[in-house]
Amino acid sequence: MSRSSGVLMHVTSLPGSHSIGCFGKEARDFIDLLADCGFTWWQVLPFCMADECNSPYKSYSAFGGNPYLIDLRILAADGYLTPDELASVQEDTPYYCEFAKLAETRMDILRLAASRATDDDRAEIAKFAAENPYLEQFCEFMARRAANGDTPWYEWTGDEINETEHFTWQFIQYHFMKQWQAVRAYANEKGIRIMGDIPIYVAYDSCDVWANREQFRLDKDGRPTSVAGCPPDYFSEDGQFWGNPLYDWKRMAKDGFAWWSARIRHMLTLFDGVRIDHFRGLEAYWSIPADAETAKAGHWEKGPRMPFIRQLRKVVDECEAKLGYRPLIVAEDLGESTPELVKFVNDSGFPGMRVFQFGFDGDPANTHLPHNYIPNTVAYTGTHDNNTLLGFVWECDENTRRDVLDYCGFTDENWNRPESYDAIIRTLMSSVADLCILPIQDVLGFGAACRMNTPGEAEGNWSYRVTADQLASIDRRRFVGMNRLYGRM
Numbered sequence: 001m002s003r004s005s006g007v008l009m010h011v012t013s014l015p016g017s018h019s020i021g022c023f024g025k026e027a028r029d030f031i032d033l034l035a036d037c038g039f040t041w042w043q044v045l046p047f048c049m050a051d052e053c054n055s056p057y058k059s060y061s062a063f064g065g066n067p068y069l070i071d072l073r074i075l076a077a078d079g080y081l082t083p084d085e086l087a088s089v090q091e092d093t094p095y096y097c098e099f100a101k102l103a104e105t106r107m108d109i110l111r112l113a114a115s116r117a118t119d120d121d122r123a124e125i126a127k128f129a130a131e132n133p134y135l136e137q138f139c140e141f142m143a144r145r146a147a148n149g150d151t152p153w154y155e156w157t158g159d160e161i162n163e164t165e166h167f168t169w170q171f172i173q174y175h176f177m178k179q180w181q182a183v184r185a186y187a188n189e190k191g192i193r194i195m196g197d198i199p200i201y202v203a204y205d206s207c208d209v210w211a212n213r214e215q216f217r218l219d220k221d222g223r224p225t226s227v228a229g230c231p232p233d234y235f236s237e238d239g240q241f242w243g244n245p246l247y248d249w250k251r252m253a254k255d256g257f258a259w260w261s262a263r264i265r266h267m268l269t270l271f272d273g274v275r276i277d278h279f280r281g282l283e284a285y286w287s288i289p290a291d292a293e294t295a296k297a298g299h300w301e302k303g304p305r306m307p308f309i310r311q312l313r314k315v316v317d318e319c320e321a322k323l324g325y326r327p328l329i330v331a332e333d334l335g336e337s338t339p340e341l342v343k344f345v346n347d348s349g350f351p352g353m354r355v356f357q358f359g360f361d362g363d364p365a366n367t368h369l370p371h372n373y374i375p376n377t378v379a380y381t382g383t384h385d386n387n388t389l390l391g392f393v394w395e396c397d398e399n400t401r402r403d404v405l406d407y408c409g410f411t412d413e414n415w416n417r418p419e420s421y422d423a424i425i426r427t428l429m430s431s432v433a434d435l436c437i438l439p440i441q442d443v444l445g446f447g448a449a450c451r452m453n454t455p456g457e458a459e460g461n462w463s464y465r466v467t468a469d470q471l472a473s474i475d476r477r478r479f480v481g482m483n484r485l486y487g488r489m
Helices: 027-036 072-077 082-085 099-115 117-129 133-147 161-189 206-212 249-254 260-269 305-323 340-350 389-395 398-407 419-429 440-444 468-472 476-485
Strands: 004-008 041-043 195-200 225-229 242-245 275-276 284-289 299-302 327-331 351-353 377-380 435-439
Touching: 004 440, 027 041, 027 468, 072 082, 072 099, 072 161, 072 299, 099 299, 117 133, 117 161, 133 249, 133 299, 161 195, 195 260, 195 327, 242 398, 249 260, 249 305, 260 275, 260 305, 275 377, 275 398, 284 340, 284 468, 305 340, 327 389, 389 419, 389 435, 389 440, 398 419, 419 435
Parallel strands: 004 041, 004 435, 041 195, 195 275, 275 327, 351 377, 377 435
Antiparallel strands: 225 242, 225 284, 284 299
């Protein structure tokens, strides 16, 4: 991994005119901005269809693309929608994703677009479906779900399939992939690589569990016996109760982790690299009884460990041979650390993560302090689960705030101004970490009201968006100067 830097911002946070960021002109404008600033990476969140809480980390499919990310303007330009139909779903606010509105209108207008597919379109889409069996499986799942009143698969009463809905989802996945690959090609031409995100677990009500029940820890009736989460930590004193069914890793090992291999291959057709969320679950995972009230009731169990890593490396080798470059795999190794986890990440060879905000617990040996970084590391001011940098500094107690600012060489008592968080960014950029990633909120210097997600809170998350004017206000010379000064260009 070469010395470089990038920005973390999900596609949904882009400016736009139809209630959410998408694969349109604004994505290309953002890529231009990154290139002008000397950044070489754009990190996004998972592309899968979000759940009812709008979280991209819990979806109906680990493979299927989120229909909300399709640019309706491109569909209109291609003749699938009229100008009036496009205008009918115009956004009301540019400052957040209008998820409630999207839930009411977006699928209907995509169904309308799909209904106008020509015979040639249908032939091309059928070819696409045949070449992408896991996407086709997802389309079938959604069609069966529609035929069963949009109920979870474990409540289905029949084997019917809604053929119109089946084609609609094929149409959606085809255009999702077509639009995204055009954006990715544009990024690569500009010297920008895209890092995706792979949630380690999948939702119970998902195509992945429905079609692969034998690969999960379910009882004879298809109900989870144990579910995923994490123990008490920085984010939650009760731990996090995710509720995802756990994998039957022994069963998965018998077929060489075939489902996981297909998943990684698919992700590396979308991205130039991926972050594997909750990587530590591959070494040891928190297993919670399905009927427990909180994650505190869980316990640690051994993950698939190095046999899984060896198979993952094989997949990366295959992709490297096809692509001509080696895709980046980032190990999200945050949370409770153990000697076993440290050794596992080191043995994998993949870079782990360091988060500046986690460094100030009074221990000078804390691995999240920049003077303890190692080169094979991705350093962050914060992640999508953290407060913004300005919000973090603002909400610190006075002593911690002073430690943070002193550490970064900012001694002025008047800390509430751009120079203070600028000093923090420079501290991170000057570190030995090979890759430095800044959330867009920290590039802009925004406070806590602009954070993307607050773990443990069910509402008010994932909706953050920037405006075109805010992006235009970014001082390109400032960041290109930093990237040049610290050898990240």
